[in-house]
Amino acid sequence: MTRVDPSNAPASQSTTFSAAWKDLSRGFKQHELWLQLGWQDIKQRYRRSVLGPLWITIATGVMALALGLLYSLLFRISLSEFLPHVTVGLIMWGFISGAIKEGSDIFIDNEGLIKQLPSALSVHVYRLVWRQTLFLLHNMVIWVILMLIFPRPLGWDILLAVPALLLLIVNGVWVAMFFGIVATRYRDVAPLLEALVQLLFYVTPIVWTTSTLRSAGPEMQTRARIVELNPLYHYMEVVRAPLIGAPLPMYHWYVVLGCTVAGLILAMLAMKQWRYRVSYWV
Structure with missing residues (x-):
């Protein structure tokens, strides 16, 4: 079996940031490959299905409607205010949880391609993202429908959703790369991450809001501040707030940018140290 290293250098010479960056850039340049593979994944998953990927949209929409109705009654919040909050949160959570859970298995699931296809390791990460x-x-599409049903004053701030989504995608790359490498080496990491993602869903303001905590009294205000220790809360806010016309304090951007830089450094360290070993671990 041949290992997929973009160079023929010995392993001892591959543990450099230059080699790690070369893998990322080479993989990105192979965009025709991972674009086609990613599209093929979707076609394969919904082969012989009448609605195809619409099933995901329908499932997300039904869940958003059910949770929005339930929790709007429990928290006594207007449905027109709460349903967009829940819907956008679920849409973003689908991307985040997919990058974490599927990212942890990305190299294991592509064992055959890694050992046989002469491409950069990052191709499989770009394919997933x-x-x-x-x-x-x-x-x-669900968000568009909601905005038509519950029109909101969306100003130029809605354009902030574009760089926010780009940041989310960049984070998806480092998350899949880092956890993919670690979970390939330590197979217990994948089930651990799956349980952790489930827990994070409940502690991230998706089906509840921090404003509800703040309005419940001084003790809950303290808990609302604790929620801000969760980085995923800030990732949610930078995307969700522009899309639903909510105010977006600047500190959310600072936290997201800081976490993005830290995550990229972490992924680069993992690639520098273990990238060339992945083909042996799978």
């Missing part, structure tokens, strides 16, 4: 991006964009 591209596939999740297609699902996200497909689900945005």
Whole structure:
């Protein structure tokens, strides 16, 4: 079996940031490959299905409607205010959870291609992120429908959703790369991440709001501040707030940018140290 390293250099010479960056850039240049593979994944998943990827949109829409109705009654929040909050949150969560859970298995699932296809390791990561991006964009149809049903004053701030989504995609790359490498080496990481993602869903303001906590009294205000320790809360806000016409304090951007830089450095360190070993671990 041959290992997929873009160079023929010995392993000892591959543990450099230059080699890691070369893998990322080479993989990105092979966009025709991962764009086609990602699109093929979707076609294969919904082969012989009448509605195809619409099933994901329908499932997301039904869940958003059910949770929105339930929690709007429990929290006594207007449905026109709460349903867009829940819907956009679920759409973003689909991308985030997919990048984490599927990212942890990305190299294991592509064992055959890694050992036989002479491509950069990052091709498989770009393929995953591209596939999740297609699902996200497909689900945005639900947001469009909601904005038609519950019109809101969306000003120029809505354009902030574009760089926010780009940041989300960049984070998807480093998340899939880092956890993919670690989970390939330590197979217990994948089930651990699956349980962690489930827990994070409940502690991230998706089906509830921080404003509800703040209005419940001084003790809940303290808990609302604790929620801000969760980085996923800030990722949600930078995308969701522009899309639903909510105010967006600048500190959310600072946290997201800081986490993005830290995550990219972490992924580069993992690639520098273990990238060339992945083909042996799978």
